[in-house]
Amino acid sequence: MKKIKQDGSKRILVAFYSRDGHTKRAAEMIADALNADVDKIEDKKPRGGIIGFLISGYDATLEKITDIDFSKNPADYDVVILGGPVWNGRVSPAVRTYLLKNRDSIKKAAFFATYAGRKGKCLSQMREIYNGEVVAEEIILRNRIEKEIKQFIEKLESII
Numbered sequence: 001m002k003k004i005k006q007d008g009s010k011r012i013l014v015a016f017y018s019r020d021g022h023t024k025r026a027a028e029m030i031a032d033a034l035n036a037d038v039d040k041i042e043d044k045k046p047r048g049g050i051i052g053f054l055i056s057g058y059d060a061t062l063e064k065i066t067d068i069d070f071s072k073n074p075a076d077y078d079v080v081i082l083g084g085p086v087w088n089g090r091v092s093p094a095v096r097t098y099l100l101k102n103r104d105s106i107k108k109a110a111f112f113a114t115y116a117g118r119k120g121k122c123l124s125q126m127r128e129i130y131n132g133e134v135v136a137e138e139i140i141l142r143n144r145i146e147k148e149i150k151q152f153i154e155k156l157e158s159i160i
């Protein structure tokens with residue numbers, strides 16, 4: 001992927017939650033292209049297997065928060081690019097919790113989500129929870145990540 005001429009004057013963080021690896025792949029591609037730091041958000045609630053899948057959808061629908069771990073301080077960055085999966089057409093509890101914890105220290109945000117075919121209202125929920133300046137957003141089909149990430153990176157490139 002083409003590298004942009006990010007001269008390091010802007011500090012950029014790509015923070016992501018990923019249960020099954022799609023959002024992780026997208027996040028790493030964005031971070032690589034923009035020369036950004038990456039932070040993995042961990043959800044401490046077990047979400048594996050079919051039971052985990054069902055509980056996860058239920059938790060997203062009920063707009064639950066969860067116990068999360070992450071290591072980078074978003075306040076140290078000029079822009080935070082935050083991504084996660086679409087769950088039952090909604091934002092995942094881990095991304096919801098991350099936004100609620102950090103919304104006051106995120107200066108500028110960009111949002112992305114990966115999905116399988118039904119977009120729902122994940123991105124608008126993220127915007128609503130954050131309630132600050134969102135410079136770009138993209139919803140990315142999980143089996144077209146390579147193709148669809150390009151337009152998001154180009155958008156970010158023109159802004160950051």
Ligand SMILES: Cc1cc2nc3c(=O)[nH]c(=O)nc-3n(C[C@H](O)[C@H](O)[C@H](O)COP(=O)(O)O)c2cc1C
Nearest residue numbers: 018019020021022023085086088089114116117118
């Ligand atoms: C609990 C759960 C609910 C999901 N609900 C939706 C949905 O409503 N719409 C959709 O398009 N994909 C849905 N998916 C699929 C994920 O959004 C998609 O696989 C996404 O890329 C997963 O990201 P990840 O691999 O980073 O976890 C759901 C997946 C899970 C685990």
